[in-house]
Amino acid sequence: MRLKRISEYVWEIPKTEKEGMNVPALIFGTEKIVNNLEEGVFEQITNVACLPGIVRAALCMPDGHVGYGFPIGGVAAFRTDGGVISPGGIGFDINCGMRLVRTDLTVEEVQPRVKELVDRLFHRIPAGVGAKGLLRLTPSEFEEVMVKGVDWCIEKGYGWEEDRERIESYGRIPGADPSKVSKRAIERGLAQMGTLGSGNHYLEVQIVKGESIFDPEVARVFGIREDQVVLMIHCGSRGFGHQIGTDYLKVFDSAMPKYGIKVRDRELACAPFTSPEGQDYYKAMVCAANAAFVNRQVILHRVREVLSDVFHRDPRDLGLEVVYDVAHNIAKVERHVVDGEEMEVLVHRKGATRSFGPGHPEIPEIYREVGQPVIIGGSMETGSYLLVGTEKAMKESFGSTAHGSGRTMSRHAAKRQIRGSELRQRMEERGIYVRAVTMSGLAEEAGFAYKNIDDVVEAVDRIGISRKVVKLKPIGNIKG
Amino acid sequence: MAYSYRFVEDLCFTDVGFEVEADTVEELFVASALATEAVMADVGKIRPVVRRDIEIKAEGLDMLLFSFLEELIFLKDSEGLLFSRFDIMVKDSSLKGRIYGQPIGEYEGELGRDVKAVTLHQFEVKKRNGRFYARVVLDI
Numbered sequence: 098m099r100l101k102r103i104s105e106y107v108w109e110i111p112k113t114e115k116e117g118m119n120v121p122a123l124i125f126g127t128e129k130i131v132n133n134l135e136e137g138v139f140e141q142i143t144n145v146a147c148l149p150g151i152v153r154a155a156l157c158m159p160d161g162h163v164g165y166g167f168p169i170g171g172v173a174a175f176r177t178d179g180g181v182i183s184p185g186g187i188g189f190d191i192n193c194g195m196r197l198v199r200t201d202l203t204v205e206e207v208q209p210r211v212k213e214l215v216d217r218l219f220h221r222i223p224a225g226v227g228a229k230g231l232l233r234l235t236p237s238e239f240e241e242v243m244v245k246g247v248d249w250c251i252e253k254g255y256g257w258e259e260d261r262e263r264i265e266s267y268g269r270i271p272g273a274d275p276s277k278v279s280k281r282a283i284e285r286g287l288a289q290m291g292t293l294g295s296g297n298h299y300l301e302v303q304i305v306k307g308e309s310i311f312d313p314e315v316a317r318v319f320g321i322r323e324d325q326v327v328l329m330i331h332c333g334s335r336g337f338g339h340q341i342g343t344d345y346l347k348v349f350d351s352a353m354p355k356y357g358i359k360v361r362d363r364e365l366a367c368a369p370f371t372s373p374e375g376q377d378y379y380k381a382m383v384c385a386a387n388a389a390f391v392n393r394q395v396i397l398h399r400v401r402e403v404l405s406d407v408f409h410r411d412p413r414d415l416g417l418e419v420v421y422d423v424a425h426n427i428a429k430v431e432r433h434v435v436d437g438e439e440m441e442v443l444v445h446r447k448g449a450t451r452s453f454g455p456g457h458p459e460i461p462e463i464y465r466e467v468g469q470p471v472i473i474g475g476s477m478e479t480g481s482y483l484l485v486g487t488e489k490a491m492k493e494s495f496g497s498t499a500h501g502s503g504r505t506m507s508r509h510a511a512k513r514q515i516r517g518s519e520l521r522q523r524m525e526e527r528g529i530y531v532r533a534v535t536m537s538g539l540a541e542e543a544g545f546a547y548k549n550i551d552d553v554v555e556a557v558d559r560i561g562i563s564r565k566v567v568k569l570k571p572i573g574n575i576k577g
Numbered sequence: 578m579a580y581s582y583r584f585v586e587d588l589c590f591t592d593v594g595f596e597v598e599a600d601t602v603e604e605l606f607v608a609s610a611l612a613t614e615a616v617m618a619d620v621g622k623i624r625p626v627v628r629r630d631i632e633i634k635a636e637g638l639d640m641l642l643f644s645f646l647e648e649l650i651f652l653k654d655s656e657g658l659l660f661s662r663f664d665i666m667v668k669d670s671s672l673k674g675r676i677y678g679q680p681i682g683e684y685e686g687e688l689g690r691d692v693k694a695v696t697l698h699q700f701e702v703k704k705r706n707g708r709f710y711a712r713v714v715l716d717i
Contacts, residue, residue: 163589165698165716189694189716226617226688227657227681284655295691296717336654339693339716343647346697351636363697507590538690577691 098139100124100131106560107493109154110143117147117361125494126159127556130548133505137163138170144361145173149369150180152435152442156494158449159556160473160503160548164188166364169448172497175370177430177441181358182375183367184349184382186445188426189342191382192389193298193333194265195423195450195472195500197483197569198397199319201416202326202408204304208572210407211302215530215573217403222300222396224293224577225534230335231291231395239287239388240275246387247394255398262461263419265451268390270429274380279344282381286337286388291395295534295577297501297542298332299477300396302573309568315467315485316567319420327569328400329481330393331474333426338385345378370443379428379443386427393422420483421470425450425500433495444495452498452563454488471563473554475502477531477574478524478544482554482565489561498563502550511546512537524574533576542576580604582612585712588699593690594714598705602638605702605709606645606672607663613646613692614660614678616715617653622686623661625677634671639702641670642711646695649676653692657681690717 100108103123108131112118122142124131138161145167146155152174161170166185175181207214223230234242242249247268250256261267293300307323310316321327334341349366352374353359358367368374397419401412408415428445435442453460453469460469469486479502490496515523517536520543524531533539551568558565580599588594595612599605614620631648635641645665652658658678665674681688693716701712 162591164591165589165696165714169591189696226691227653227659229657281651281655285651286654289654296693336650336693340651340654343694347640347643350640350697363700366697504591507586508593509584509586510590535688535690537687541690 098143106556110139112146115143115147118143120146120151120154122146122155122157124157125556125560125562127552130159130552130556134161135163138168141168142171144365145171147361148175148181148183148365148367149358150175152176158499160448160499160501160553162503164447166362167445167447170499170503171447172445172449172495174433174442174444174495177370177443180370180443181367182370182379182428182443183365183445184342184345184378185364185366186447187382187428188447189339190333190426191338191342191385192424193426194389194393195425195474196330196393196397197420197472198328198400199321199416199418199420200326203324204326207302207326211573212530214302214407215532215575217407218300218400219532219575221399221403222293222575223291224575225295228292230289231399234287234290236283236287239283242290242391243275243278243384243387244273245269246390250391250394256394260394260419262463264390264422265424268394270383270386272380273383273387275384277377277381278341278384282337282340282344285340286335289335289337290388290392291399292335293332293396293577294335295538298577300575301329301477301571303327303329303481303569303571305567306570309570312564312566318464318467319470319483319566320418321420321483321567329474329569330396332392334385334389335392337388341381341385345381348374382428386424390422421472423450423472431496446497448500449497450500451496452486452490453496454486454491471498473499473501475550476544476547477542477571477576478529479550480571481569482550483567483569484554484563484565487561487564490563494562498557499553502547502553504546505548506546508541511543512540514545515540515543529571529574531574531576539576580608582608588712589714592714592717597711599709602667602709603665605711606642606665606667609642609646609711609713610649610660610663613649613715616692616717617689618659618684619686620661623659623684624679625662626679627658628675628677630675632673637670639700641667641672642702643695643700645672646713650692650694659684692717
């Protein structure tokens with residue numbers, strides 16, 4: 098496919114490249130990243146550019162790789178009036194996301210006890226196939242979770258008042274309607290609130306090294322300092338969200354002929370946002386998104402209990418505060434300027450993170466002056482990053498940036514290269530203690546199976562769609 | 578009577594894809610079910626001690642297979658069950674049968690990856706060279 102370099106870090110696939118494209122596709126990245134992208138990414142992002150009501154351009158972030166329908170790293174905005182909503186632009190794991198938690202603990206205090214800490218977390222936080230969660234909910238309580246999100250947790254004692262403002266959309270996206278959720282989705286998700294899941298989901302203990310703080314002033318605002326221990330949680334809405342995605346994929350697959358919509362890939366099944374199917378899915382998706390915020394909140398509650406037990410101190414005394422929580426599989430109604438005109442759009446972020454710049458009213462006051470915290474998770478071997486949103490992201494990428502490092506190797510290929518037990522040993526030698534439900538699953542997540550996180554973060558920093566603040570180094574990891 | 582399944586890396590390297598070939602449509606469904614369960618567990622170690630009766634209807638054979646595999650994923654999360662034996666009948670676009678497996682808590686083998694969903698990515702069910710063929714990608 099023909100790519101035209103339009104600036105140092107942006108490549109364009111013009112809308113003449115494929116029949117049916119309504120807008121061009123833009124690929125964000127360094128030359129090295131773009132040269133190494135699979136051809137499938139270009140196919141998928143240009144398929145997205147064909148969807149009805151898309152505005153300005155279909156975007157692919159530097160961590161892009163082939164997904165279903167949309168590529169992972171795909172961002173697309175559609176007019177709320179005249180555009181579509183597509184489950185394939187969100188992913189089955191609705192509101193999969195990252196939460197970063199700070200502590201007042203130092204490396205010196207935690208490093209000698211990291212095995213004990215990770216073992217305790219591993220035993221207390223359910224993970225892997227069939228794991229049952231920390232909450233025992235009735236269906237009517239679960240409906241409250243869907244509507245109230247993190248407010249429900251705070252009411253029930255699973256969170257602190259101050260957690261709320263440190264979560265994207267304050268942990269409660271408006272518009273949830275549990276009547277649009279199937280009984281199957283509720284049955285699937287009811288027992289799973291407070292579980293990590295499997296695959297690339299994890300809970301990680303990380304440290305801040307002095308040389309890895311790139312912006313000390315913003316780091317200070319985010320409560321991050323040298324020699325500090327932090328924790329990162331990566332998971333989503335579990336079976337509840339997966340079932341909602343599946344239910345509506347089937348609904349949209351059958352509904353498209355009624356709306357005269359043809360797509361190049363069945364995973365791009367969609368419906369007009371204002372249609373009954375589109376509205377029903379949006380309302381159900383919001384239920385799953387709020388449940389995902391709750392899932393991460395309940396896990397944090399357990400993390401607070403475990404750290405309190407291990408260090409014999411109150412969680413508040415340990416400074417176990419949320420830095421921020423971001424969704425990276427979601428569609429949100431936002432206002433953006435498109436071709437000089439401010440309009441309401443539905444921004445799909447599939448493996449992409451919101452990155453709102455300084456002054457945006459959606460950012461809580463504590464961070465408004467500097468911008469929204471952005472959390473980009475790397476592989477368990479290479480580390481992760483905390484960045485900050487920028488004004489340029491508002492102009493260039495609908496306030497979006499990358500979400501992770503992006504896979505470059507199949508799961509089977511990774512397993513052929515290393516056994517889980519061998520990888521665990523190798524990581525331990527490098528100061529990362531890991532516990533995993535499955536050793537073969539662990540091998541699939543080896544660092545060499547992913548792009549270099551430093552390259553991805555360097556790219557988004559240079560493009561200016563988020564700015565790096567601090568790199569976080571893992572010392573302990575729990576995998577489902 | 579024969580069936581086989583094989584995992585295919587380049588169908589979608591971030592997740593798990595497999596291809597199935599079988600002499601009959603029932604065998605195609607059984608082999609697809611075994612492949613799906615094999616992602617989550619060692620099928621040979623799932624003892625068939627619990628039975629569930631299932632009945633599924635869908636528009637077309639492809640969506641029937643999609644819904645059948647989706648049912649297995651649903652039962653894994655809602656009831657915590659893994660399956661290893663499938664006695665099913667497929668007629669037109671409906672499936673009826675009994676499936677046998679074991680609660681995850683009683684399973685003694687090593688668990689694998691959690692399957693989130695069946696996808697429509699490169700999804701295909703067709704007759705090829707006189708046999709039934711399916712291509713499935715699971716989101717994990």
